[in-house]
Amino acid sequence: RSCSGGGDAMAAEAPNQTLYVRNLDEKVHPDRLKLLLYTAFSRFGSVLDVVCTKKRALKGQAWIIFREVAQATEAKKGMHGKELFGKEMDIHFAKQKSDVIARMDGTFKPREKRAAQGPTSEPVAKRLNGSDEGPAASSAPPAATAPASSAAAAAPVQEEQAPPHKTLFAAGLPQDCPPNSLEMLFKQFSGFEQVRLVPSRQIAFVDFSSEEVATAALRELNGFNLDPTHILQLSYAKKEAA
Numbered sequence: 001r002s003c004s005g006g007g008d009a010m011a012a013e014a015p016n017q018t019l020y021v022r023n024l025d026e027k028v029h030p031d032r033l034k035l036l037l038y039t040a041f042s043r044f045g046s047v048l049d050v051v052c053t054k055k056r057a058l059k060g061q062a063w064i065i066f067r068e069v070a071q072a073t074e075a076k077k078g079m080h081g082k083e084l085f086g087k088e089m090d091i092h093f094a095k096q097k098s099d100v101i102a103r104m105d106g107t108f109k110p111r112e113k114r115a116a117q118g119p120t121s122e123p124v125a126k127r128l129n130g131s132d133e134g135p136a137a138s139s140a141p142p143a144a145t146a147p148a149s150s151a152a153a154a155a156p157v158q159e160e161q162a163p164p165h166k167t168l169f170a171a172g173l174p175q176d177c178p179p180n181s182l183e184m185l186f187k188q189f190s191g192f193e194q195v196r197l198v199p200s201r202q203i204a205f206v207d208f209s210s211e212e213v214a215t216a217a218l219r220e221l222n223g224f225n226l227d228p229t230h231i232l233q234l235s236y237a238k239k240e241a242a
Contacts, residue, residue: 013092013093013095014093015069015072015073015093016069016072016093016094016095016096016097017048017065017066017067017068017069017071017072017097017098017101018063018064018065018066018072018093018094018096018097018098018101019041019063019064019065019066019072019075019076019091019092019093019094020061020062020063020091020092020093020094020095021037021061021062021063021064021089021090021091022060022061022089022090023060023087023088023089023090024052024060024061024062024084024085024087024089025060025084025085025086025087026059026060028085030052030053030054032176032178033052033062034050034052034062035174035177035178035181035226035227036084036178036180036181036184037050037052037062037064038050038227039181039182039184039185039226039227040079040084040181040184040185041064041066041075041079042224042225043185043188043224044066044071044072044074044075044078044079045066045067045068045070045071045072045074045075046066046067046068046071047064047065047066047067048065048066048067048100048101049063049064049065049098049100050062050063050064050065051063051064051065063094063098065098065100065101072093075091076091076092076093079091082184084180084184085180161235161236162235162236162237162238162239163236164211164214164215164236165211165214165236165237165238165239166207166208166209166210166211166213166214167205167206167207167208167214167236167237168205168206168208168214168217168218168234168235168236168237169203169204169205169234169235169236169237169238170182170203170204170205170206170232170233170234171202171203171233171235172202172226172230172231172232172233173197173202173203173204173226173230173232174202174226174227174229174230175202176199177197177199177202177204177226179195179197179204181226182195182197182204182206183195185221185224186206186217186221189208189213189216189217189220190213191208191209191210191212191213191214192206192207192208192209192213192217193207193208193209194206194207195207205237206234214236217234218234218235218236221234222234222235
């Protein structure tokens with residue numbers, strides 16, 4: 001595999017741009033899992049790709065590829081043992097350099113044995129099998145279906161800036177945005193209470209214990225890239241709406 005972590009990932013680990021994540025919920029669809037992991041890990045740095053697949057042998061596992069080793073190291077420290085769908089993530093450095101990174105630094109060598117298996121119609125499987133896809137083709141998980149321009153145009157916005165409030169109004173969300181991804185994003189703030197998602201309008205209300213905590217979250221996360229085509233738009237919620 002191009003991003004192997006595998007069974008003996010517990011051995012002495014050398015830092016790597018790629019993280020191997022296991023003990024994930026096998027019932028979650030890979031596309032939803034990609035979006036969730038991309039959102040949760042992007043706050044540590046530039047995520048080039050998230051790899052997970054429907055293959056039975058690889059269920060419950062994922063590979064997250066960062067641009068820099070330091071970013072992957074911080075993500076490992078920050079996310080190891082954190083719960084996702086009620087299960088604690090077990091995170092290690094992958095044993096091998098991913099094909100995405102190898103292509104970027106010029107060290108990529110096609111795996112002849114893998115190539116002999118023939119082409120596959122699934123992009124994720126192609127990357128796992130060491131295909132000739134360029135780094136641009138796997139720059140990030142293709143979780144969103146709407147282009148950035150149309151998503152921005154469709155996102156509901158509040159007509160005027162509301163005064164500071166302990167509830168934030170979140171817009172610019174992807175279609176079918178899993179609540180867990182937003183919860184993981186905001187849980188880093190100690191006063192976080194809940195996310196109230198309105199899926200039909202692609203908006204959410206995020207409640208905090210105090211106005212001060214809400215303000216800190218707004219300053220930190222407004223403009224955050226939820227995925228390659230959706231940017232989180234935060235503002236204070238109007239008191240009557242909250």
